[in-house]
Amino acid sequence: MKNQKIVQFFDKDFTSVIEVDPYYEKYYLKKGFKKIKSRLSKFAYLKFFRFPKLFFRLLKNCKIIFRNPIKSDYVIYDDINTQFIELLLENKKFFILPARVERIKQIYISFEIIKSL
DSSP: OOOOOOEEEEOTTSSSEEEEOGGGHHHHHHTTOEEOOOHHHHHHIIIIIHHHHHHHHHHHHSEEEOSOOOOOSEEEEOOTTOHHHHHHTTTSOEEEEOOSGGGOOEEEOOHHHHHHO
16 A cells, blocks of 8 residues: 555644645635644644633533533433434433533533542
């Protein structure tokens, strides 16, 4: 297998890296993605600048609830494409836990949660 060259871009929010074939480079540049020019810039951004940006976005967009979450029989990890699982668990108590930072809407904080950390 040949060693293919891959072009890397930051996504529009500068929160993740997208790897594409060089054939699509012009397309992604037209769409507003920023090309990663060096490994050092990728490392610096993902290790030092990404965390504060995601943290403040999370605090801005989510509601902090100071109590324990509602007790459930099942916890579904990830809220993407859960419609079929919801149909299966229609008569059960379940909780859908978003796994992606952008989709988190509520954060539960309580003494029991802090104690278990």
